[in-house]
Amino acid sequence: MSDISPSDFAGSLIRSYPTVTIESKSGQSLMISVTPSMIRDVVQFIADNLPMALPESVFGVDLEDDNYELIYIFWSHPARLLCQIRVQLKGETPSIPTVSDIFPGLEWHERETHEMFGIEFEGHPDLRPLLLPDELVGKYPLRKRFKTDRSRLAESGLPIVKPRPRPKKEEGSGK
Amino acid sequence: MSPDIGDEAVEIWFGPQHVSAHGWAAKLTVVGDYIVECDPHAGYFHRSAEKVLEFRTFKQGGLVLERMCMLEAFLAEYPYISAVEQIAGMEIPERAKVLRTIMMEASRIHSLQFWWGQLSAELGLFAMTLWPWVDREFFLDTFEELTGSRHAASFSTPGGIRYDFTDKVRQKLLRAIGRLESNLPKFKDMLLRSPTFKMRTKDVGLFNAEDGIKWGLSGPNIKSCGIPMDLRKDWPDPNLAYDLADWEVPVYENPEHPGQSDAYDRMVQRFMEIETSVSIIKQLLDQIPDGPIVDPKARAKANRLPAGEAYGRVEGTRGITTVWLKTQDKAQTPWRAKIRGPCFASYYSLKHMVPGSTFADFVVVFGSLDPYPGWWDR
Numbered sequence: 001m002s003d004i005s006p007s008d009f010a011g012s013l014i015r016s017y018p019t020v021t022i023e024s025k026s027g028q029s030l031m032i033s034v035t036p037s038m039i040r041d042v043v044q045f046i047a048d049n050l051p052m053a054l055p056e057s058v059f060g061v062d063l064e065d066d067n068y069e070l071i072y073i074f075w076s077h078p079a080r081l082l083c084q085i086r087v088q089l090k091g092e093t094p095s096i097p098t099v100s101d102i103f104p105g106l107e108w109h110e111r112e113t114h115e116m117f118g119i120e121f122e123g124h125p126d127l128r129p130l131l132l133p134d135e136l137v138g139k140y141p142l143r144k145r146f147k148t149d150r151s152r153l154a155e156s157g158l159p160i161v162k163p164r165p166r167p168k169k170e171e172g173s174g175k
Numbered sequence: 176m177s178p179d180i181g182d183e184a185v186e187i188w189f190g191p192q193h194v195s196a197h198g199w200a201a202k203l204t205v206v207g208d209y210i211v212e213c214d215p216h217a218g219y220f221h222r223s224a225e226k227v228l229e230f231r232t233f234k235q236g237g238l239v240l241e242r243m244c245m246l247e248a249f250l251a252e253y254p255y256i257s258a259v260e261q262i263a264g265m266e267i268p269e270r271a272k273v274l275r276t277i278m279m280e281a282s283r284i285h286s287l288q289f290w291w292g293q294l295s296a297e298l299g300l301f302a303m304t305l306w307p308w309v310d311r312e313f314f315l316d317t318f319e320e321l322t323g324s325r326h327a328a329s330f331s332t333p334g335g336i337r338y339d340f341t342d343k344v345r346q347k348l349l350r351a352i353g354r355l356e357s358n359l360p361k362f363k364d365m366l367l368r369s370p371t372f373k374m375r376t377k378d379v380g381l382f383n384a385e386d387g388i389k390w391g392l393s394g395p396n397i398k399s400c401g402i403p404m405d406l407r408k409d410w411p412d413p414n415l416a417y418d419l420a421d422w423e424v425p426v427y428e429n430p431e432h433p434g435q436s437d438a439y440d441r442m443v444q445r446f447m448e449i450e451t452s453v454s455i456i457k458q459l460l461d462q463i464p465d466g467p468i469v470d471p472k473a474r475a476k477a478n479r480l481p482a483g484e485a486y487g488r489v490e491g492t493r494g495i496t497t498v499w500l501k502t503q504d505k506a507q508t509p510w511r512a513k514i515r516g517p518c519f520a521s522y523y524s525l526k527h528m529v530p531g532s533t534f535a536d537f538v539v540v541f542g543s544l545d546p547y548p549g550w551w552d553r
Contacts, residue, residue, distance in 0.1 A: 028410070029486075030451075032552075052384075052385075052388050052402070052404075054388050054393060054495075055389070055516040056391070056497065056515060057513065058498065061510075061511045062511070064538065071499070073486075073497075073499075075495065076410060077402065077403075080409050082486075102393075104389055104390055104527065105390040105391030105392075105524070106391070107523065108217075108519060108523045109519075110203075114418075116225075122315060130217055130218060131217055131218040131221045132218065132221070132550060133218070133550075141226060148230070149225065
C-alpha cells in the first residue's frame, strides 16, 4: 500500500471519478479540480486510498465579484505526495459540504474559513467564531472588499480625532 | 457541556490567566478529578497576519512571519521566503544555502531548549527549567553576534541571507554547541530516569499514529509514534543544504506501546531531535563554501513578482510549517498568503486527546505537544 506512485493514484482517482481534472505540478505534487458537490467523495477517496493522508490545511481565496476558491491540502508521507484539491465557489455566502467528519483535523480549518470568508460548511458540528473578536463576526475580514483603511473608523465607536495642525516653522530655526 | 453529561459535572476554565496558559484558554468539563470534555479556545492574541501580509512587500513579509513564533524565528520566516523564491524563480548562492540551514538548525535547538525548560516548570522541576535556559543564552548570544537581535533576526531574505558568518560567530556557535553537548547527557539522565518525571508523563496523553495523522499532527509528535515523517528528507528543497550532511530522521518508538506516543516518548523524541540538529550543524560548519551571501539581481526580482502560486514548506520545530502564496502579475504585495502553523493542529487535538485524563495531567498533555500560541493565533 505504501509504494503507491503519484501516477497510480491519479489514475485510480480518474477511473473512479471521470469528471475531475488532475494536473501534475511536479513529481511530488498533484492539483485536483472538483465541483463542490463532489468534494466529499474525493476526500473520502483520499482517506481510503492515499496512505497516511495528513490533512495539512483548508483555506479560501477571494477571487473578487463573489467568486471564491477553496483549497484543501493533503500530504502523504509514505507516497511522498502532496494533493491540492481546488473547488470554485460562487455567490454571496457560498456553501459546500463539510469534510470534518472524514478528517477531524480539518474541523478548525473550516471554522476559520467560515469566519474569515463567509463560506458555509453544511453539516459542520461547530461553526462558532474561532479567532475573531465579537465586533468582527459576520464581517468576513479576509474578503477583498473588507477595507482596512480609515474609512471604517466610525465603526470602532472611538472619537474621531482631526489631525493636529502642523506648527509653523520659526524664522531661523533651521540653523 | 454536552447535554448527556450528568449533574455531577463541573465546567472549569483553564486559562487565560493561569500561569502555564499564556495566551490561550480551554473550557474543561470535569467529573470528580477526571476531564470528560475539552473545548480549546483560540484568538486571545490574533494578529491578523494573513491580512497584514496583503499590504506588505515581499521583502517585508518575512518579518511578519518570524513574529508568528519568536522561538524558531529562523525557521518560521523560511516558508514565506521559499514561496517568494519559487514564484520569482530565484537561484541563491551556495554559501547562503549552507548558512541558512545551519541557522535554522540552531534555531530548532534553541526552541527545543526553551520548550524543555517550560515543560519541566509545569511539572514542578524548576532546576531543569533554569539549566537548559542558561545553555540557551549561548545560542541567543550567537544570534546577537550574527544579526544584532536575539530573537527576531530577519536573517533570510528573498535571494539569500542578510548577515554573513564571521569567525566570532563561528566561535560562539561552537561554544554554544560544546556546552550543550557536555550537558545534554547529564540532563537527560536527570530527567528521564527521575521517578517523579516518569510518574507524571508515562501513559499520559497517549494517542496512536492513525488518529494523530487524522487530527493533523506532524513533526516530533508523530515521529514519536515511530513514523519517520520529516520534510527535511521527504521534500527536498533546492535552496537548503540538508543533503550535504549525513543524517537519519530521528525516530523514537517505545517498545511498551509501538505505534503510540505518550508524553514521555515525546520528551525522548525531542532530545533526539536536538542531537540530530547538533550533528547537522557540526557537519555543515566544515562545508561552508566561499562566495557571496546574496545575489543582488535575484533579490531585485522580489520587488515585482509575476502572476503565480507557490507553496513554501519547511519542517519546523513543531511540525510542518507552510505558506501558500498567490500573486497577480507585476505584484508588489501578495494577493493571498495562507500560513499553516503546526500548532493549530496540536492545539485542536487536545479536544480528542484530553478526555479521560485527570485534571492535573492536562498541563502535561498540553506541554508535551510543544504548542506555541502564536502559531494558531496568526
